[in-house]
Amino acid sequence: MHLNRIFGLYTVAFIVVTVLIGIAEAIFGLSKQWIGWIFMALSMGIYVLIGIITRTSDADQYYVAGRGVPAVYNGMATGSDWMSAASFISMGGALSAQGFGGLAYVMGWTGGYLLLAVFLGPYLRQYGKYTIPDFLGARYEGNTPRVIGVVAAILASFTYLIAQVTGVGLIVSRFIGLDFNVGCFVGLVGVLFCSVLGGMKSVTWTQVAQYIILITSYLVPVVVLSFKLFAVPVPQVMYGQLLQSNNVKAFQITADPQEKATRALWAAESKALAEKMKDPAVSDADKDKAKAAKTAADKQATAPAAEGAKLEKYLTVPEGRGMWNFLALTFCLMVGTAGLPHILTRYYTTPSVRQARTSVGWSLFFIFLLYFTAPAYASFARDAVFTGLVGSQVSQLPSWVTLWAPAGLFSVVDKLGDGVVQFADFVVKSTDFVVLATPEIAGLPFVITGLVMAGGLAAALSTADGLLLTIANAVSHDLYYNVINPRASLLRRLTITKIFLIATAVIAAWVATARLAIIVEMVAWAFSLGAAAFFPALVMGIWWKRANRPGAIAGMLAGLGTTLFYMVGSRFFGLSWFGTNTVASGVFGIPLGFITIWIVSLLTKPPPLELQNFVSELRFPKTGGAAAETTHIGAAGAAT
């Protein structure tokens, strides 16, 4: 009750504040920059405040929030822990560009929760310690499996963390006009306040607060847009009609003579650039530029539908190698979802196995609300381009285009010079505009755009919190306390965790400011890495008593090694197995991990009887690692 009241009040307060800012905008003409500042300051202020209120120096509280997080709230926390800047800002756009192929992300990032629910979640809760390497160390007797776990956890989490910090930097620079680097360090402060003082306890309750902002701000713009177009505020159902009208429009665009002429100009440009790339007199730097320009021109020269087909490319299901990659990517993302340590640790924090089971359901439900809506976002934005932008005069562009053009996400080039916008004139540099510009497309005041900013910030910060804590715990709890100095006092352990939290965050922010292009690409790799390293060893450890230490070590190394080998090989050295894309590298390592554990375990001695009993006990719930009294947000967990 206590928690419901707090978060209920918080939600109401949040809505009231948004409305007040809206009124201030309408009546006093509050400037866009001010609205951005207010949203950022208020939301960050709340997170920092929660961080301070929930500070703790109790080990159970610090590592697993006292195992007192009720299923529903753990579900919300997992939801925002899971949904990153990429899910919030980029997914709708990625779907609009990739069509059916992009749905691998939608199915992959949700279907993994079923694997988590039936294979791992309840059993990890029954085991009831602090980290995922903890489980590997206990189940597979010793420090080697634990250390491999630590390395894999850091490998999978660190690039992912950098991407979140980059996300914060981008949002802050786009909305408030602060320098990108300053934005990264703003993110750093937000993340540290929420994690250093209270560890998992602070992170959990901040994530719940962040989820509420995240989901509200994601749903509002597209619900309003749906209401405007169809008088029904359910975009998730109404976009079916847009799929049809967009499909018709795509064929019109393909056949239109003006569009054809525009595409021909782009194709000619692409050809000229190809010639330039062959010219030995051109410097390497200029060749790279020409290559990028050629890729862009090729995209513009492509028609949205194939003549004579029934469905436009957006709805067309890939075949052959395309289908293989679609299925392989879906598989890697699913298994990765069930293998990423920052999500798995969340199921240590529920009071019981029963609640762990329910909690996975709530987690997916809260994630579902966003992912179920993302394809609708894509269709509504395509409709805005197809019916609002295409065919309009270059001198009279729709307001969302003029507002967002300066941000550099897209541009309108009048290729034919006829003063009319062709579809091929719309050059998209970042599909992020799909989510960012929807409030403007729906004709909503800027306050809603500010709300979306706060949502994106919440998504990036909440994921960063969870990742940061996972990395710091892997180093301080698993490496330092369990391997190097098992006699360290609690105070010393917590101090070291805090030092590592700060150090990791600073390094992540520093790397983010370098703006390496490869980071965005590497985020998707984390899923294959986590999947291949953890999933086979965890599942076999719970489901097969005969799995032993040599098997697990060999399996984790083989899975992780193969995945890394294929990743680096296919990305940089032209390696190709069955034409598989780099992003789906785990499709080889995951099965290999299982097979290796099986064969090596059978070839070596079975684990001792105590361990086999340990596995039996995992299967019958009786709440290992007793729950503390239900945690409250009140000072240091004081019970009421």
Added chain:
Amino acid sequence: MANLTTEQKESYWRYNVKLTTVLLVIWFVVTYLLGGLFAGALNEIVVLGFPLGYYIAAQGSLAIFVIEIAMYAKLMNAKDLEYGIREEG
């Protein structure tokens, strides 16, 4: 925890394995067959504007996953009570 006999333990675990298998089969069929391999063929059927193959991959599968996990939690939690497994938490 109630002291379960070996037989009870075995039947509890068998139930769990059976339930898990059924859920995984549904998961596999929905994701890899309906939302994957056969999505192209299913696209011929259009409901409320949605080509069916596209719909399953975009929304239908997600809804099924949510229902599956909810069923799992409900059935296993009920099974626990049936076997007298009560946690302190």
